[in-house]
Amino acid sequence: MADGDAAATARPKTRIGAANIDRILDAALTAFAGHGLRGTRIEQIAEAAGMSKTNLLYYFRSKDDLYRAVLTRMLDIWLKPLRELDAARGPEASLTAYIEQKLEHSRRFPEASRLFAIEIMQGAPHLSHVLETELAELVDRKIGIVNGWIAEGRLAPMDPRHLLFMIWATTQHYADFATQIRALTGKGLEDEAFFGETRQAVVGVILRGVLTR
Amino acid sequence: MADGDAAATARPKTRIGAANIDRILDAALTAFAGHGLRGTRIEQIAEAAGMSKTNLLYYFRSKDDLYRAVLTRMLDIWLKPLRELDAARGPEASLTAYIEQKLEHSRRFPEASRLFAIEIMQGAPHLSHVLETELAELVDRKIGIVNGWIAEGRLAPMDPRHLLFMIWATTQHYADFATQIRALTGKGLEDEAFFGETRQAVVGVILRGVLTR
Amino acid sequence: MADGDAAATARPKTRIGAANIDRILDAALTAFAGHGLRGTRIEQIAEAAGMSKTNLLYYFRSKDDLYRAVLTRMLDIWLKPLRELDAARGPEASLTAYIEQKLEHSRRFPEASRLFAIEIMQGAPHLSHVLETELAELVDRKIGIVNGWIAEGRLAPMDPRHLLFMIWATTQHYADFATQIRALTGKGLEDEAFFGETRQAVVGVILRGVLTR
Amino acid sequence: MADGDAAATARPKTRIGAANIDRILDAALTAFAGHGLRGTRIEQIAEAAGMSKTNLLYYFRSKDDLYRAVLTRMLDIWLKPLRELDAARGPEASLTAYIEQKLEHSRRFPEASRLFAIEIMQGAPHLSHVLETELAELVDRKIGIVNGWIAEGRLAPMDPRHLLFMIWATTQHYADFATQIRALTGKGLEDEAFFGETRQAVVGVILRGVLTR
DNA sequence: TATGAATGAGACTTCATTCAT
DNA sequence: TATGAATGAAGTCTCATTCAT
Numbered sequence: 001m002a003d004g005d006a007a008a009t010a011r012p013k014t015r016i017g018a019a020n021i022d023r024i025l026d027a028a029l030t031a032f033a034g035h036g037l038r039g040t041r042i043e044q045i046a047e048a049a050g051m052s053k054t055n056l057l058y059y060f061r062s063k064d065d066l067y068r069a070v071l072t073r074m075l076d077i078w079l080k081p082l083r084e085l086d087a088a089r090g091p092e093a094s095l096t097a098y099i100e101q102k103l104e105h106s107r108r109f110p111e112a113s114r115l116f117a118i119e120i121m122q123g124a125p126h127l128s129h130v131l132e133t134e135l136a137e138l139v140d141r142k143i144g145i146v147n148g149w150i151a152e153g154r155l156a157p158m159d160p161r162h163l164l165f166m167i168w169a170t171t172q173h174y175a176d177f178a179t180q181i182r183a184l185t186g187k188g189l190e191d192e193a194f195f196g197e198t199r200q201a202v203v204g205v206i207l208r209g210v211l212t213r
Numbered sequence: 214m215a216d217g218d219a220a221a222t223a224r225p226k227t228r229i230g231a232a233n234i235d236r237i238l239d240a241a242l243t244a245f246a247g248h249g250l251r252g253t254r255i256e257q258i259a260e261a262a263g264m265s266k267t268n269l270l271y272y273f274r275s276k277d278d279l280y281r282a283v284l285t286r287m288l289d290i291w292l293k294p295l296r297e298l299d300a301a302r303g304p305e306a307s308l309t310a311y312i313e314q315k316l317e318h319s320r321r322f323p324e325a326s327r328l329f330a331i332e333i334m335q336g337a338p339h340l341s342h343v344l345e346t347e348l349a350e351l352v353d354r355k356i357g358i359v360n361g362w363i364a365e366g367r368l369a370p371m372d373p374r375h376l377l378f379m380i381w382a383t384t385q386h387y388a389d390f391a392t393q394i395r396a397l398t399g400k401g402l403e404d405e406a407f408f409g410e411t412r413q414a415v416v417g418v419i420l421r422g423v424l425t426r
Numbered sequence: 427m428a429d430g431d432a433a434a435t436a437r438p439k440t441r442i443g444a445a446n447i448d449r450i451l452d453a454a455l456t457a458f459a460g461h462g463l464r465g466t467r468i469e470q471i472a473e474a475a476g477m478s479k480t481n482l483l484y485y486f487r488s489k490d491d492l493y494r495a496v497l498t499r500m501l502d503i504w505l506k507p508l509r510e511l512d513a514a515r516g517p518e519a520s521l522t523a524y525i526e527q528k529l530e531h532s533r534r535f536p537e538a539s540r541l542f543a544i545e546i547m548q549g550a551p552h553l554s555h556v557l558e559t560e561l562a563e564l565v566d567r568k569i570g571i572v573n574g575w576i577a578e579g580r581l582a583p584m585d586p587r588h589l590l591f592m593i594w595a596t597t598q599h600y601a602d603f604a605t606q607i608r609a610l611t612g613k614g615l616e617d618e619a620f621f622g623e624t625r626q627a628v629v630g631v632i633l634r635g636v637l638t639r
Numbered sequence: 640m641a642d643g644d645a646a647a648t649a650r651p652k653t654r655i656g657a658a659n660i661d662r663i664l665d666a667a668l669t670a671f672a673g674h675g676l677r678g679t680r681i682e683q684i685a686e687a688a689g690m691s692k693t694n695l696l697y698y699f700r701s702k703d704d705l706y707r708a709v710l711t712r713m714l715d716i717w718l719k720p721l722r723e724l725d726a727a728r729g730p731e732a733s734l735t736a737y738i739e740q741k742l743e744h745s746r747r748f749p750e751a752s753r754l755f756a757i758e759i760m761q762g763a764p765h766l767s768h769v770l771e772t773e774l775a776e777l778v779d780r781k782i783g784i785v786n787g788w789i790a791e792g793r794l795a796p797m798d799p800r801h802l803l804f805m806i807w808a809t810t811q812h813y814a815d816f817a818t819q820i821r822a823l824t825g826k827g828l829e830d831e832a833f834f835g836e837t838r839q840a841v842v843g844v845i846l847r848g849v850l851t852r
Numbered sequence: 853t854a855t856g857a858a859t860g861a862g863a864c865t866t867c868a869t870t871c872a873t
Numbered sequence: 874t875a876t877g878a879a880t881g882a883a884g885t886c887t888c889a890t891t892c893a894t
Binding site for chain 3: 672673674675676677678753756757759760761762763767770771774775778795797798800801802804805807808809811812813815816818819820822823824836837839840841843844845846847848849
């Protein structure tokens with residue numbers, strides 16, 4: 001109670017700023033994912049965030065700053081599923097969980113998925129460093145787990161990186177190519193039935209494809 | 214008659230024009246795939262094509278015209294592999310051939326792949342019509358083939374569209390996310406060994422994943 | 427009474443304000459002399475004065491206000507040497523003293539010198555009134571002194587105003603063109619030896635140039 | 640005749656560009672000398688040059704480019720009088736000629752004089768290199784001449800650089816402080832009588848000040 | 853076909869200033 | 874007195890497009 005009170009009264013200024021920053025970042029994510037960096041106007045974002053262009057620039061010195069902030073903010077979310085991939089439960093359960101998490105991400109953060117996709121397709125000018133360091137190290141660690149399963153004969157022998165690529169590709173596809181999928185099926189992941197069907201198909205094919213037996 | 218003749222004798226000017234148009238389209242593909250529609254400057258393309266901006270605009274009235282021309286030119290190439298998917302050889306051979314063709318495409322036309330990917334991710338503003346008509350009809354036809362195989366018990370039961378999506382996702386991933394793949398493996402599809410390894414992995418997982426037995 | 431008392435006991439707040447105003451004016455002089463009116467940002471001055479931009483604007487309603495305040499504050503200093511030029515000691519001593527005072531000013535207040543120089547070069551938009559009234563009257567008075575000396579045959583006949591211009595020009599040059607002088611000699615008036623040498627040269631040439639005999 | 644014709648017809652495009660560039664540089668000189676770099680708007684210059692802002696930017700990529708171009712264009716004019724100072728005619732004639740040339744320059748190019756003055760007062764950010772190399776070398780050479788005269792006993796002993804500074808100061812003053820001079824005398828160098836009187840005063844004082852006898 | 857010149861509609865920033873606290 | 878937040882009016886520069894040759 002006391003805590004709640006304090007929170008409600010103690011930091012009015014900070015609160016205002018933080019709320020605005022969140023609104024800006026949300027609006028920016030949508031805009032950048034939809035039109036790319038160059039194709040997005042600052043004013044567009046400002047309008048969506050409910051403030052003036054100049055005020056937005058009070059919080060973020062430049063468009064590029066804002067773009068980087070959006071990428072950074074999404075980075076943890078983006079890397080989280082892979083971080084949680086572990087060996088504890090054996091390949092079937094672990095891979096199933098990983099694929100399901102990735103699909104869940106595609107459902108909940110499709111714009112973030114598209115933002116990263118576009119960024120990478122354009123040569124990852126703002127992200128190459130992360131790819132080469134943080135992601136590379138993370139992947140190296142996870143590869144060990146998969147190689148362990150292969151050595152135990154529980155997975156078909158293959159370079160584990162191709163397995164990762166295939167999981168990324170298939171799960172992200174439902175976010176990145178949602179427009180195409182909707183044109184061909186009339187549905188998207190937000191449709192509960194379609195989501196379940198998708199999960200079953202993707203998990204099914206990949207697990208049958210890699211598990212021995 | 215005269216007209217036909219003229220066309221047949223290939224007037225130098227026309228030829229020159231045709232060569233220029235090709236150079237422009239090539240340069241434009243690279244530029245648009247690399248920076249998106251808005252992120253690309255006409256002058257950039259003109260320079261890459263070895264001519265002045267004004268002269269480029271003599272061939273294509275506007276940037277949007279040029280963009281549409283690039284998309285159109287790539288469309289047949291993009292749809293060709295799916296068109297060639299047939300029932301004649303049975304699921305194993307047919308799907309293998311299809312996947313290999315798609316990978317071959319990712320190797321040979323990575324920029325085209327990225328161009329379509331970006332276009333679709335941004336809502337396919339120039340392509341939605343094609344998706345809803347030409348592609349939808351083509352997919353409908355091919356679905357019949359796959360459903361036939363499923364009915365014969367040769368493929369695991371599933372909505373054939375998910376199979377298509379998975380094949381598209383995995384094969385195109387090697388073109389679209391080439392930057393990321395290179396950051397993690399140091400290689401790309403142009404590397405013969407890596408290409409073979411990729412093909413084996415993708416074909417292997419998917420076939421094992423969908424073929425019964 | 428209470429009011430008077432309070433004022434007399436120097437309320438801390440008032441004192442603080444006065445100190446702030448001085449800090450602002452100092453910082454503003456440096457900034458305006460270095461970048462001109464338009465070339466100076468308020469925030470720059472505020473930072474140099476150790477306060478927020480908004481707070482600076484609490485003391486000076488606008489940038490132009492501040493600029494005028496700086497000019498006004500420097501005006502007395504600027505005019506002081508000429509005010510002190512008198513006939514009492516004869517031309518040699520009086521002119522020597524005047525030149526030395528002007529040089530001393532160039533040494534102590536080079537920024538003020540540059541501020542006035544830039545203002546005048548740009549047409550004296552904020553100073554034309556002063557030039558035409560206060561300065562003109564002062565000059566008129568001093569001209570009488572010089573004309574007296576000429577009439578007595580102690581100075582070569584000339585329009586006294588040219589003499590004033592030459593003294594102003596030569597003495598202020600060492601402040602205004604300090605950058606150039608430093609590039610050519612490696613020194614400035616703050617160097618005691620260079621100052622002495624300069625004084626000797628300027629006084630020597632001008633006195634020999636105007637004194638008869 | 641033939642020549643005139645050729646000139647009139649042969650280089651239309653180049654001519655147009657060159658004429659525009661001259662018009663721009665003229666307008667820019669006036670503007671920069673009057674308001675400084677920051678205080679001048681590109682549009683202002685464009686208007687004075689009789690063209691659109693965008694067209695001006697077709698010739699000069701940026702405001703800074705234009706500013707540098709103006710400085711560069713004026714540099715030769717600015718250095719010319721000193722270059723022509725020679726020993727051939729003895730100190731009296733040579734110094735007289737030099738002073739007169741400098742005054743003539745102040746009459747003909749007062750804006751250039753002010754431009755350089757403002758630039759130097761602000762620390763010569765675009766000119767420091769020239770000051771330290773080209774001008775320094777030129778001055779070094781001319782100092783030799785003056786030292787020669789001093790050694791011959793024809794000039795009072797002094798560091799020749801102070802002599803140069805005094806000549807620069809006094810002659811440029813009539814251009815740089817024209818506003819003040821006009822406020823105090825009602826005249827300027829464009830007034831033939833005032834010019835003559837000024838020349839006589841400046842030459843007179845300096846020569847009497849430095850020549851022995 | 854080909855290009856230099858010219859332009860208008862943006863789009864990003866900067867900056868003095870005001871508001872609210 | 875002091876400051877964070879907010880804004881509008883510039884001002885620079887970019888870029889697709891048109892004009893004239």
